[in-house]
Amino acid sequence: MKKALRDQMTPEQYAAHVDVMAQQIANRLAAAKAAPAPNAVRAPGDTCGAATPEVGALTYNTTGSTAGLVDDYDLPPDTTNPTCAAGTSCTGTGPAGSLPFGAIYTGTGTGPDQAFSIRTSANCSLTLTMTPTGGQDLALFLYQNQCSSALADCGCSSDVGVANGAETITLNAVAGTQYFVVVDGYSAGATPPGPSGPFNLSIAGSGCTLTPVQLQSFGID
DSSP, rough: OOGOOOOOOOOHHHHHHHHHHHHHHHHHHHHHHHHHHHHTTTTBBGGGGGGGOBBBBEEEEEEEEEOOOOOOOOOOOOOSSSSSOOOOEEESSSSSGGGTOOOOOOOBBBBBOOEEOOOOOOEEEEEEEEEEEEOEEEEEEEEEEEOOSSSSGGGEEEOOOTHHHHHHHHEEEEETTOOEEEEBBBBBTSSSOOOOOEEHHHHHESOOOOOOOOOOOOOOO
């Protein structure tokens, strides 16, 4: 039978091993908690799978653009409740009949889209606000865990139907859960390609930060 690590070392060697492991754990925790430089790890994706998590303190502000990207996600129009049906604890915008998840109009989602990935360090309430800055009518979607063109994967939507109009979704985030914030476009003709352009994205909240991964527990054998 293989001997335990402690039995393979002298007391002095094992004490030194424990010291080394403790320092490695401390270094990992310090690296995980260290705040990155502004936008240092910002990496939105053309698709949700290509986006890496945003990292930083709240309120978190960043920019993006759907120009030149691909129309990856087209949710079916549904302006009555329930619209998105992923079961995410969030609130979108739209007419009264579409709340709390928000409406998806005919033509919403026909533009190129850009995805941001977020996780929080603790359970907290977030307000996601996307404001177009190039005169376009853009929309905002929230997915949990995966993105698709199916209402079953969509958590909430926001499409106020105004050029340069701010879109807002509130989210009761669960620590460590991966959410995707997708900026899309609205086409009055309901045919691709819909509008594309630059925007600002703000993520506000308190009691949590945006984190790349859940911190794991470490032990010493």
